[in-house]
Amino acid sequence: MTRRLIVNADDFGLTCGINSGIAHAYAEGVVTSTSLMVFEPAAAEAAEMAAELPGLDVGLHAVAPAEDGWPAALDEQLDHFLDLTGRRPTHLDSHHHVHRDPEALPHFQRLAGDLGIPLRGDSPAALLTRFYGRWDDESHPEWLTPQNLLRLLDKAPEAEWLELMCHPGYVDAALRSSYTTEREAELATLCDPGLREGLEARGFALARFRDLARAT
Numbered sequence: 001m002t003r004r005l006i007v008n009a010d011d012f013g014l015t016c017g018i019n020s021g022i023a024h025a026y027a028e029g030v031v032t033s034t035s036l037m038v039f040e041p042a043a044a045e046a047a048e049m050a051a052e053l054p055g056l057d058v059g060l061h062a063v064a065p066a067e068d069g070w071p072a073a074l075d076e077q078l079d080h081f082l083d084l085t086g087r088r089p090t091h092l093d094s095h096h097h098v099h100r101d102p103e104a105l106p107h108f109q110r111l112a113g114d115l116g117i118p119l120r121g122d123s124p125a126a127l128l129t130r131f132y133g134r135w136d137d138e139s140h141p142e143w144l145t146p147q148n149l150l151r152l153l154d155k156a157p158e159a160e161w162l163e164l165m166c167h168p169g170y171v172d173a174a175l176r177s178s179y180t181t182e183r184e185a186e187l188a189t190l191c192d193p194g195l196r197e198g199l200e201a202r203g204f205a206l207a208r209f210r211d212l213a214r215a216t
Contacts, residue, residue, distance in 0.1 A: 004207035008033040013043035017172030029191035035061035038080040047084035059091035070107040091209035093120035126159040133182035144185040146195040
């Protein structure tokens with residue numbers, strides 16, 4: 001059985017360096033999809049870049065509301081996504097998985113259902129989150145090698161569809177995050193030719209959320 005792997009890069013729009021890294025991981029690596037943070041400083045640039053990369057899926061990476069609650073926050077973020085990109089998101093997820101909160105989840109499910117798009121963790125695509133190189137306030141670049149990523153995929157659920165969550169990017173002065181050099185390590189791995197060969201040898205075909213939506 002051919003297994004479909006969606007490789008989604010979070011945090012599109014966070015900084016110009018993140019945007020460039022994600023675009024590079026799409027053009028030269030295995031990234032097939034990204035999620036846009038619509039109110040971050042580099043969101044407009046990200047949308048412009050996405051317009052030049054029509055094969056790249058772009059979803060909405062929602063952030064938690066400050067005051068107004070989830071219905072208003074999601075509507076506002078979707079409206080801004082449409083204004084920036086001129087198209088509907090191909091999928092829906094959230095920063096730091098805030099949509100998994102029991103109070104938030106029904107609102108995300110409603111929006112995903114209205115749009116007819118997959119919601120992270122609530123679709124046929126099994127979510128892989130362990131390709132991440134920092135925990136307990138320590139960096140773990142050894143976790144971000146091509147060999148370890150392939151090992152993680154070897155242990156993945158036996159599902160036809162998988163989503164690999166990742167955070168590639170270039171570190172620049174505008175980045176305000178505890179996750180910095182790890183992003184560049186992810187980028188190097190996602191663009192490693194040996195990774196693509198390893199995926200093919202394991203029967204994985206790269207796919208996008210638009211493919212998943214059509215299939216389901």
